[in-house]
Amino acid sequence: MRQSVSNQLQEAIKHLPETPGVYRFYNQVGELIYVGKAKNLKHRVSSYFTKSTDKSYKTRHMIQQINRIEYTVVNSEFDALLLENNLIKQHQPRYNILLRDDKTYPYLCLTNEPFPRLIPTRKRVEGQGTYFGPYASVKAMKTVLELVRQLYTIRTCNYLLTPENIARRKFKVCLEYHIKNCKGPCEGLQTAQDYDADIAQVVHILKGKLSIVRNYFRKCMMEAAEKLAFEEAQVFKEKLEAIEKFQSKSLVVNPEISDLDVVTIIADEKYAYLNYLHIQQGCIVQTKTTHIKKKLDESESDLLASMIVEFRQQFLSEAPRVITNLPTEIEFKGFEVIVPKIGDLKKLVELSYKNALFYQREKIQRDNLQKEQSKRILERLKADLHLAHLPMHIECFDNSNLQGSFPVAAVVCFKGGRPSKKDYRHFHIKTVEGPNDFASMYEIVMRRYRRLLNEHKPLPDLIVIDGGKGQLSAACQALKDLGIYGLVPIIGIAKRLEEIYYPEDELPLMINKKSESLIFLQRIRDEAHQFAISFHRDQRSRKSFKSQLEEIPGIGKQTAEKLLSHYRSLKKIAAAPFEELSKLIGKDKATAILKHFNNLDAQQG
Secondary structure, eight states, X not given: OHHHHHHHHHHHHHTOOSSSEEEEEEOTTSOEEEEEEESSHHHHHHHHTSOOSOSOHHHHHHHHHOOEEEEEEOSSHHHHHHHHHHHHHHHOOTTSOOOOOOOSSOEEEEESSSSOOEEEESOOOTTSEEEEOOOSXXXXXXXXXXXXXXXXXXXXXXXXXXXXXHHTTOOOOOHHHHTTSOOOGGGTSXXXXXXXXXXXXXXXXXXXXXXXXXXXXXXXXXXXXXXXXXXXXXXXXXXXXXXXXXXXXXXXXXXXXXXXXEEEEEEOSXXXXXXXXXXXXTEEEEEEEEEEEOOSOOOHHHHHHHHHHHHHHHTTOOOSEEEESSOOSSOOSSSEEEOOOSXXXXXXXXXXXXXXXXXXXXXXXXHHHHHHHHHHHHHHHHXXXXXXXXXXXXXXXXXXXXXXXXXXXXXXXXXXXXXXXXXXXXXXXXSOOSSOHHHHHHHHHHHHHHHHHHTTOOOXXXXXXXXXXXXXXXXXXXXXHHTOBTTBOEEEEETXXXXXXXXXXSSOBOOOTTOHHHHHHHHHHHHHHHHHHHHHHXXXXXXXXXXXXXXXXXXXXXXXXXXXXXXXXXXXXXXXXXXXXXXXXXXXXXXXXXXXXXHHHHHHO
């Protein structure tokens, strides 16, 4: 069979074009396992199937799984790089490095509404506004936000300040107005034109173009001084000083260097470590250091090219130049990539490389420390529980329900003493009616290990049940019915006294409360409990959310689900601009929703 498949592949390779493009490898069950780019599709794909001793074990293993090849022709190698990047993010093939958009980093969002707000967020929602960032830390984001609020009177309330609402005197000024942090647009005390002029200046700051803002305030200060308005001139002078103080903290090189990206890379056998800097007028305005796990035989040059594109997409950079520590073979479109040899640009590359190097050292030290700590804890756990083998793979189960409503459950997985979140699973309870924790535990343990057995996946080294004798007995019965009872150690951990129960043992095991092994078991149990509770709350909130929306005339289940997925809360829907809602669900439904919330406000007011 393997020979016939190989013949099919060789035949497919013969007909590959000698042009730039992206190739995709699929295994026998149709799963996409690898995406690659090529300057010459035929030459690159053929190279995988030539006899060579320099291929790594991982590459040889991948080649053995290839059953089908697909490809897409593009105009240039740079276009191939962009397409490869998008396909990897979309499908996350097992043999590719994962170029994921980092959604955990903070952003500043300038909202798309009348009298826009500047709000911190970790989630990018299409249509909500213009996003700036991501910032390397919350502290860096707050520093910029504080500067903006120090210089401008941008509102912080979440009122829907439409001309109609302002004309109707629907809102009243708050404390922010009285302490001069806001000019009161909610009562019509500030015009939209005046407010938008400030917002235009805020955008310059968020883009790192501080010289434009500095020149504007200097001009205002001089004009005020000429009119002998010295108090007004003093206000502008203080704003200038705030900008200069902010800029002096981040000035690293010649202030004439502007709109420039710096990307450097250092790699070892397992990982590549990269640092990104974005420079505006000699200042570092955005920065990020990260690592990616190498999957095959990726060269540093290839990884660098991929991450240049990735960083520029993440940080919305349009800089015309990128400087690096290594040359790349790709001709990029829209920007130039150079390796500087001397001068200030060389110093910037050295600074970036130093950041990547420090990050590498720190990660290696941290990983070694975690491995030592995890091994010590697992050995202690093995001794305390009298296990035959080191529990490298542990799974813990927990149920969650509120008086029988929305019964759900969860299992969390720890491998090598650390959470393996890709193996976490949620369960909807299907066969149990009412609040029956024992029957629910039986169901989820049965479903979990029946699936692992059917898929020929390894069983854990230890099963932990969140609960006492009753839950443990139900779990044991599920293992017995599957025929695997006794093959995997199983324990229950009761919350009240943190007692450890063994199957068919009347007396619990008491581990020292300060023992690392008990603290570790508590951590696993708490993780399972929190994972189950979060899922339960999500199910309840989704049900409540949808039922309230469906009470609005003209809003059905599908529309409610779409609004739930997009906004996540009724409060955000009520504050959404009409134009944004119209694009999502249509004008008639948007009108009905806003009318509903306006009526609620009127009743409560």
